[in-house]
Amino acid sequence: MLSPASGTGRFYRKSAKIIRFARHGCANRPFFHIVVTERRRTQKMPVIEQLGTFDPLENEHNEKLVSLNLERIIYWMGSGAHISRPVDRLFGLAGLLPIHPTSYMTAWRNRKEIENQAKEEHKEGEAKT
Amino acid sequence: MFALNVISKTLNLPATKSAVNFQILRWRRKPRWVPIAKSKQFRIPQRPVIIEDEQIELKRLFNNYRTQMKSIKRYIVERFVAARAITTDPKDIQRIFDEDFARCNKINDEWNSDIQSKRIEYFENTLEENINLAKESLQKRLELEQFKLEEAEKIVTEQKELSKTFITADNIDEAIERSLANPVDYNFAVDLDGNKFYNKKTL
Numbered sequence: 001m002l003s004p005a006s007g008t009g010r011f012y013r014k015s016a017k018i019i020r021f022a023r024h025g026c027a028n029r030p031f032f033h034i035v036v037t038e039r040r041r042t043q044k045m046p047v048i049e050q051l052g053t054f055d056p057l058e059n060e061h062n063e064k065l066v067s068l069n070l071e072r073i074i075y076w077m078g079s080g081a082h083i084s085r086p087v088d089r090l091f092g093l094a095g096l097l098p099i100h101p102t103s104y105m106t107a108w109r110n111r112k113e114i115e116n117q118a119k120e121e122h123k124e125g126e127a128k129t
Numbered sequence: 130m131f132a133l134n135v136i137s138k139t140l141n142l143p144a145t146k147s148a149v150n151f152q153i154l155r156w157r158r159k160p161r162w163v164p165i166a167k168s169k170q171f172r173i174p175q176r177p178v179i180i181e182d183e184q185i186e187l188k189r190l191f192n193n194y195r196t197q198m199k200s201i202k203r204y205i206v207e208r209f210v211a212a213r214a215i216t217t218d219p220k221d222i223q224r225i226f227d228e229d230f231a232r233c234n235k236i237n238d239e240w241n242s243d244i245q246s247k248r249i250e251y252f253e254n255t256l257e258e259n260i261n262l263a264k265e266s267l268q269k270r271l272e273l274e275q276f277k278l279e280e281a282e283k284i285v286t287e288q289k290e291l292s293k294t295f296i297t298a299d300n301i302d303e304a305i306e307r308s309l310a311n312p313v314d315y316n317f318a319v320d321l322d323g324n325k326f327y328n329k330k331t332l
Contacts, residue, residue: 074205074209077202077205078205078208078212079209097198098198101191101194104190105183
């Protein structure tokens with residue numbers, strides 16, 4: 001049975017919390033809830049609270065949709081919750097936190113790859129003429 | 130995969146063709162007590178190669194990021210701690226409660242006044258609309274009644290025209306005399322050309 005978005009997970013006051021993804025899709029259809037749980041809990045266990053959603057598959061307008069409950073995210077950060085790296089990256093892109101270095105890294109690597117492809121195509125074109 | 134192979138073998142089908150609707154779910158790799166395979170025993174996994182420039186840049190970025198995150202987290206935590214600073218003094222508790230209540234009340238009042246103005250506007254508009262609607266329907270009703278009256282009038286005049294030829298108690302004798310004087314015989318036959326044949330009796 002699905003638990004409500006407000007969460008039913010039990011937690012200790014001083015235990016380590018973490019804001020992370022919980023995969024809620026099915027086979028070949030990933031869909032993530034952004035949740036806050038105790039760090040030691042597994043992915044499918046009841047969560048303390050759901051803080052948002054993330055759809056990694058692009059929609060018809062080539063957009064990946066994200067929803068964040070910023071008020072609650074800041075509340076949980078304020079009470080000392082950790083943040084997992086993928087969620088850190090997402091928050092960076094959302095403008096809540098500074099942009100994560102790995103985001104920059106993927107960007108420049110992609111850019112480099114595109115440049116290389118363009119060069120190769122140019123060379124091929126020259127070779128043909 | 131093993132099960133799939135067995136199935137394909139028993140059915141005597143090529144694995145690729147029989148696996149159209151199969152989806153292999155690899156939910157774990159192997160039991161924990163199974164040792165490293167003989168073929169993989171001395172395999173050295175390839176390390177990712179990072180260019181030196183990239184590494185330096187990444188180091189710089191990560192250092193910046195960590196510093197920024199540290200300060201942000203500290204700021205949020207401090208703000209959060211200040212927000213929920215707990216006091217045991219009942220006066221303070223009462224004061225905090227009153228302040229919070231006043232704040233909430235103010236928001237509530239704002240919403241209420243906003244909604245009230247919207248309600249008044251809405252009801253005024255709907256009243257006007259309803260009045261217009263009623264007027265329109267009344268007009269339609271009157272038109273319909275007028276039309277019906279005219280129709281009735283038309284029928285009455287037609288009937289009045291016809292009533293001049295009616296047989297009444299005054300002119301009944303006259304009518305009888307006239308009909309006796311002009312007997313009409315319907316006992317005739319008609320041929321194809323429309324000629325009427327009277328007083329012919331068949332044997």
